Amino acid sequence: xxxxxxxxxxxxxxxxxxxxxxxxxxxxxxxxxxxxxxxxxxxxxxxxxxxxxxxxxxxxxxxxxxxxxxxxxxxxxxxxxxxxxxxxxxxxxxxxxxxxxxxxxxxxxxxxxxxxxxxxxxxxxxxxxxxxxxxxxxxxxxxxxxxxxxxxxxxxxxxxxxxxxxxxxxxxxxxxxxxxxxxxxxxxxxxxxxxxxxxxxxxxxxxxxxxxxxxxxxxxxxxxxxxxxxxxxxxxxxxxxxxxxxxxxxxxxxxxxxxxxxxxxxxxxxxxxxxxxxxxxxxxxxxxxxxxxxxxxxxxxxxxxxxxxxxxxxxxxxxxxxxxxxxxxxxxxxxxxxxxxxxxxxxxxxxxxxxxxxxxxxxxxxxxxxxxxxxxxxxxxxxxxxxxxxxxxxxxxxxxxxxxxxxxxxxxxxxxxxxxxxxxxxxxxxxxxxxxxxxxxxxxxxxxxxxxxxxxxxxxxxxxxxxxxxxxxxxxxxxxxxxxxxxxxxxxxxxxxxxxxxxxxxxxxxxxxxxxxxxxxxxxxxxxxxxxxxxxxxxxxxxxxxxxxxxxxxxxxxxxxxxxxxxxxxxxxxxxxxxxxxxxxxxxxxxxxxxxxxxxxxxxxxxxxxxxxxxxxxxxxxxxxxxxxxxxxxxx
Numbered sequence: 001x002x003x004x005x006x007x008x009x010x011x012x013x014x015x016x017x018x019x020x021x022x023x024x025x026x027x028x029x030x031x032x033x034x035x036x037x038x039x040x041x042x043x044x045x046x047x048x049x050x051x052x053x054x055x056x057x058x059x060x061x062x063x064x065x066x067x068x069x070x071x072x073x074x075x076x077x078x079x080x081x082x083x084x085x086x087x088x089x090x091x092x093x094x095x096x097x098x099x100x101x102x103x104x105x106x107x108x109x110x111x112x113x114x115x116x117x118x119x120x121x122x123x124x125x126x127x128x129x130x131x132x133x134x135x136x137x138x139x140x141x142x143x144x145x146x147x148x149x150x151x152x153x154x155x156x157x158x159x160x161x162x163x164x165x166x167x168x169x170x171x172x173x174x175x176x177x178x179x180x181x182x183x184x185x186x187x188x189x190x191x192x193x194x195x196x197x198x199x200x201x202x203x204x205x206x207x208x209x210x211x212x213x214x215x216x217x218x219x220x221x222x223x224x225x226x227x228x229x230x231x232x233x234x235x236x237x238x239x240x241x242x243x244x245x246x247x248x249x250x251x252x253x254x255x256x257x258x259x260x261x262x263x264x265x266x267x268x269x270x271x272x273x274x275x276x277x278x279x280x281x282x283x284x285x286x287x288x289x290x291x292x293x294x295x296x297x298x299x300x301x302x303x304x305x306x307x308x309x310x311x312x313x314x315x316x317x318x319x320x321x322x323x324x325x326x327x328x329x330x331x332x333x334x335x336x337x338x339x340x341x342x343x344x345x346x347x348x349x350x351x352x353x354x355x356x357x358x359x360x361x362x363x364x365x366x367x368x369x370x371x372x373x374x375x376x377x378x379x380x381x382x383x384x385x386x387x388x389x390x391x392x393x394x395x396x397x398x399x400x401x402x403x404x405x406x407x408x409x410x411x412x413x414x415x416x417x418x419x420x421x422x423x424x425x426x427x428x429x430x431x432x433x434x435x436x437x438x439x440x441x442x443x444x445x446x447x448x449x450x451x452x453x454x455x456x457x458x459x460x461x462x463x464x465x466x467x468x469x470x471x472x473x474x475x476x477x478x479x480x481x482x483x484x485x486x487x488x489x490x491x492x493x494x495x496x497x498x499x500x501x502x503x504x505x506x507x508x509x510x511x512x513x514x515x516x517x518x519x520x521x522x523x524x525x526x527x528x529x530x531x532x533x534x535x536x537x538x539x540x541x542x543x544x545x546x547x548x549x550x551x552x553x554x555x556x557x558x559x560x561x562x563x564x565x566x567x568x569x570x571x572x573x574x575x576x577x578x579x580x581x582x583x584x585x586x587x588x589x590x591x592x593x594x595x596x597x598x599x600x601x602x603x604x605x606x607x608x609x610x611x612x613x614x615x616x617x618x619x620x621x622x623x624x625x626x627x628x629x630x631x632x633x634x635x636x
Contacts, residue, residue, distance in 0.1 A: 002490035003442060004030075012042025016049055023052060023128065025445045025492060026592040028059040032070070040073060045080045047087030050634055051121070053077070054094045059128035060597050063098070063623045064616060071623060074630035081634050088635070089113060090121040095631040097132045097141075098624060111140040123148055127449055131597065139467045149453030153523055156439070158447055163521045164438040166485040166497050170431055171318040173424035174308045178413035183403050191399035198396050201389035202370070208382055209373035217373055224366035231359030232397050234352050236404035244409060245346035252296045252340075266306045268316035269323065273302045276327040282335040294330050297339065301326045325427040367393070441489045448477075451518055452501070455525070459503050459514040462530065471613050472506040474598035476553055478565045480517045486569070493589040497521055500565060504602065506613065510534045511605070533557060538606035543567065543595055549583070551590055555602065567593050 003021040006014055019034030035056050038044040057070055081088055093113045114122060126133075126145040133141050202224065209217040277298060281287050305326070309319050333339040367389070374382035439447075452475055460470070479486065480498035488494045499518040504511055513531040518524075539556040546552060549570035555563040568586045604612040 002492065003440060004489065004491035006034075012038040012044035015042060016044050016052075019056070020052055021442060023056050023059060024124070024442050026060075026449070027493065027588060028056060028061075028128075029591055030588075031056045031059070036073060040076045045077050047081045047085035047091065050077050050081055051087045051090050051094070052124075054091065054631065055124060055128040058094075058098075058132070060131070060594070062131055062597070062600065062616070063627065064619050065596070065600055066623060066627075068623070068626070071626055071630060074627075074634065078633045079635070083635060087121070089116045090125060091631065091634060093117065093125060094129060095628060097129050098631070099628055114141060114144060123152075133467070142467045145453055146457045149450040149457070152446060153450040153454060155447075156443060157437075158439075158523060159521075161437055161439050162444070162447065162523075163497070164435050165441075165444055165495065166487045166521075167435055167438070168315070168318045168487065170321045170428060170435075171309060171314050173322070173421060173428045175417050175421045175424065176304050176308055178410060178417050181406055181410045183406050187399060187403055191396060191403060194392050194396035194399055198389060198392035201385050201392060202367075204385050205370050205374045205382055205389060208377050209370050212373040212376045217370065220366040220369045220373070224363050224370070227359045227361070227363030227366060228393065228397060229359070231356055231363060232401050232404065234356035234359060235397075235401045236408055237352050238348050238356055239401060239405040240408040240412065241346045241348045241352075243405070244412060245343060248342055248346070251300045265310055265316060269302055269306050269319070272316060272320055272323040273298055273327060276324050280327050280331040282331050285335070290331075290334065294334055294339070297330055298327065301330070321428065321431045322424065325424065329423075363393075441492045441495070444495050447523070448495075448499075448520070451499075451520070451523065455501060455503055455514070455516060455518075458525075459505060459512070462514065463505065463507075463512050465505065465507065465512075469507050470505050471508065472601050472616075474504045474601045475594040476502040476504075476565060476567070476598050477593045478502075478553070478567045479569065481566060488585060488589075491584075491588070493592040494569070494585060495520075502563075502565065502598075504598065506601065506605070508610075510537075535605055535610040535612075538602065538609075541599060541602040541606050543590075543599065546570075549586065551586065553595065553598075567595065 004018060004025070004027075006018050010018070015034050016038035019031045019036075019038060022028075022034060023031035031052075035049070035053050039049050039053050053073070057066055057073075081091060093110070096110065096113065117125065122144070126141060126148065130145075133145075202221075206217055206221050209220070277291060277294075278287070281290050305319060305322060330339065333341075367386075371382060371386040371389075374386070456473070459465075460467070478500045479494075479496040480500040483498070485497040486494045497520050499520060501516055501518055503514045503516075505514075511533055513533075515527075515529040515531070516525040517527040519526070537557045537559065539558055541555050543551055543553050550566055551568040553563075553565045553567050557563070568589050570586075604616065608615055
């Protein structure tokens, strides 16, 4: 079960736990909903729940963005926390961050208060009260936040584990089923009729021949039976081996077919095979020769994957493990020179051929002896009977040879299928073991928060700003086009392997914008772009939904082209979570992209210019008084 799911009839404690997960996952609106229900409706009131209710109310937004109705929720926890509660210091620090204080003493006081908190309290407070660290007194807190980000950014073996989050749950191991036994009614009827006719005619000839020589006739009948049986059995094996080898030759020795068009499942599997064929080229081998000699084998395997997994609930990434395994196996066998070993295995042994020929010769000799012996007694009746016997025995042998060969073929195909399935299951288990320590969404959210803090520290260093120089700031996170992986847990946001992050720093001299591309798996940034503009350069700010369902952030300036960033993907791809609306995932992702605060800040600047900062401070005075009073009332 996802960390964002609850049982059918959750207890207040369960609601609070899920709400806390939403908060740490960066989904403050959902966190407020669950924590509110746990605290207010479920009466789950204690120091810890009150602390996280405060963080949920203020996470990612300013006081001006907090509705009065939500501030009123704090009245429901009046007198709930005692002064000696383990969470009392953390709640007081929230109040102190909301309340302006003198710079000369404030920094020391805040540093001392922060030192009293546990690591859990400190990290959560610094993350979710970030919008209120906006004075010189909070420089020490920012320094602690930056230190914690540097420490945690590569924690828990991120560089070796982060990539695993973007690997989907692998589809189960499958093999193309063996073709059923193709023996129709006509074959059975023909074999039965020919056998009965052969037994009747041979029995008649044997009865007449017995009158000529009893002992010789008995030996000839036995030899005829043994010869026919041996000839048919060895002939069936000969035919089965020959036909299976020819079938594999037709399948493996054909040339590379044209690549499927479009972006459907078959086309994506084509790309996988092309990618891994290039990646697993044997060391020191000529790539052109490797690709040419294995084209037919790889094509057959590609067709099999497309056939057995082509269904609406399986996307190409879920079978990538199988494609990788199949191509690696082809490369291993090609390098070892065993790729065409089936031709040796299916070569008909000389003993089988000899037994088949010997059985036919023995049967023919015995039949000739019986005919000669019977002709000595009754030439008139034995001659036509012998002609019918030859035709019926030959027909029965052909029918039974075909039937036996088909059953042998089916048995061999089933044995090969079981062998292939066992190998693929082992490969799947190895892949699952490799993904066993896949990070959870909360770890991903924490690493991403550390990346933001690292970017904030880098931007302040690039622009040579102190914390008190930054009057307000905002982040926007978006997938870095054109190529990236994405993944999510149920009810969680989409997380991306590559981000494009925009950081806006509002200073007294104007806006500083830093844009970077973040490789989340490697925790590295690149392609930095610095932009500066005046407050009066803003024209408009908006987030628009396109016809395909994408959400695009657009910032228009008086000079230059507008800044456009695709914030979410269109909700059209197959979701791995059943019964979940793809649009809900886009909405949740939109909430974690930082757009709420970014729009509040940038729209305010676009409307009011530089004066927005002073106006915002003035507008916050009334709710600040109400919040401070409500927070203080929490204590008994």
